[in-house]
Amino acid sequence: MSAAEEQPVADDRLPEPVEASLAKSDPFRLRGEPPSVMRLSRKTLAIAGALAGTAIGGALLWALQPADKKAPENLYVAEGTNKPDTVTGAPADYGAIPKLGPPLPGDLGRPILSAQQEGQLPPVPPPPGQARAPDPALDARDRAREERESANASRLFLAGGAASRGPALDAEIEPSAAGQGNPTDSAPTAGRRSFMAAGDRAEESTAPIRAASSPYLLQAGSVIPAAMVTGIQSDLPGQVIAQVTENVYDSPTGRILLIPQGARLIGEYDSEVAAGQNRVLLGWDRLLFADGRSVSLERLPGADARGMAGLSDRTDNHWGHMIRAALVTSLLGAGAEIGSGDDDRLVRALRRGPQDGVSEVGQRLVDRQLRIPPTLTVRPGFPLRVLVTRDLILEPADGVGR
Structure with a gap:
């Protein structure tokens, strides 16, 4: 048997507990359970952040406060009041006021008074003319008379002051009382009246009833229709020109042509404009015909198409x-x-x-x-009416009638 065959074969099998756990788990799982992670509470983090922010804000407020707080002082502080010499040199109370005695004779009065105050001389008796026994009734009458005289001379009461006031004082008060009103209040009205009253006005009729002096008469109350040729701007005074837009016939019959269409009117407007005014006051002085004739109108008033005095077109109140x-x-x-802070004085x-x-x-x-008064503007072409306030005797226009 060889050495390789004699070496023991290693056992690749896992321990039994591990094999048992793998057998119990999902057979298709590729890895095991990851370790669990501990999480912090959100409430705890919010409370900790709020406490930290409060601490930081309080530290900033405390650090930004000035080192020493001082109340704001007045700009002018009266450290002491100056009193006149008459007050500072006067006695502090009535007990320190020297008591006057009877009058002393001549230039020796001051030395005698000094000697009496020092106790060197006895009191000097009053002069013989002034020595008299006290009379209570006489003293009461004298006091009553003095009180009446002082009451009459006093001006504490209205009746006494009015009674004692002389004509000179009344003359001084009357102009001041008359001038209490504001003169500028009535100035525009007076100026307009004087503007319209310029020139002499002669009435045609002085009797209650009188026949017409001429058949070519344009009576008071008639209206001359016209339109502006020039414009008006109330910043400066000036002249105005208008043109008659309709034929004007006589008043008795209404058939005789007196003022043909196309006649020119020459007038003037008032440039004195008050606050809140929106109408221009104007008057007409002359009437010019095409053939060169003319007639004086003596400041006939102008009105708008509705008959209201003056013209109103555009108003610029600035x-x-x-x-x-x-x-x-x-x-x-x-x-x-x-920058007005707590600086020094x-x-x-x-x-x-x-x-x-x-x-x-x-x-x-x-x-x-x-x-600055408002600026009133009237554009050229503005329709207007000339109010005839007195009888005008004219001539027929080239004998033309209707």
Whole structure:
């Protein structure tokens, strides 16, 4: 038997427990069960994270606090009040006030008073003319008379003050009371009335009933239709031109042509515009015919197609300028307030000056924009009516009638 045959053959079989476990498991499995892993709880991790974040936030807040906290101080602190010499030099109470005695004769009064206060001289008796026995009734009458005189002279009560007031005081008060009203309130109204009252107006008829003085009469109450030839912009005063758009006939018969279509009207508009106004006031002065004739209208009022005084087309209230001024004022105020912290008094005092100046500039800017009146614009071609307020005696237009 050879040596190779004599060597024992190794046993490749697994131990019996392992073979038993493999026999019990799934025969198609390629590997065994992996080892289990221990997992942490999510609640535990969330609580730990919240605690750590709270601790870190508290540490940051504590670290960012100033070393010493001081309450803000006033910019101006009155450390002491200055009192006048009359107050500081006066006695502290009524007990320290020197008591006056009877009058002393001549220039020796002061030395005698000093000697009496030092106890060197006896009290000086009053002069013989002033020495009298006290009379309670006389003293009561004197006190009553003094009280009446003081009450009459007093102005504490309205009746007494009014009784004692003289004519000079009344003359001083009346102008001030009369000037309490705002003169600018009635200025636009007075200006418009004076604008419409410009020129002399002569009435055709002074008697209650009177026959027409001419058959070619255009009576008061008639309307002359026209349209604007030029435009109006109320920023500056100026003249306006309109053209008659329809034939105008006489008032008695309505058959005689007095104002033909195409006649020109010359007028003027009022450029004084108040806040909130949206109509332009205008008046007509002359009527020009095509053949060169003309007639004075003496400021006849103009109205729109509905008969309302003045013309209303476009109104510019300058809201854009006002909004820009308000924005600039807000930016200036915000810039002035930025950085106003708890600095010392010197820094705050230096900052207060520019802040006040910037605020005042912004307020003046807004006030200036508010004082700008609106701009009224009437475009060329706008229809209008001329209201005849007095009788007009005209001539027929080339003898043309209807």
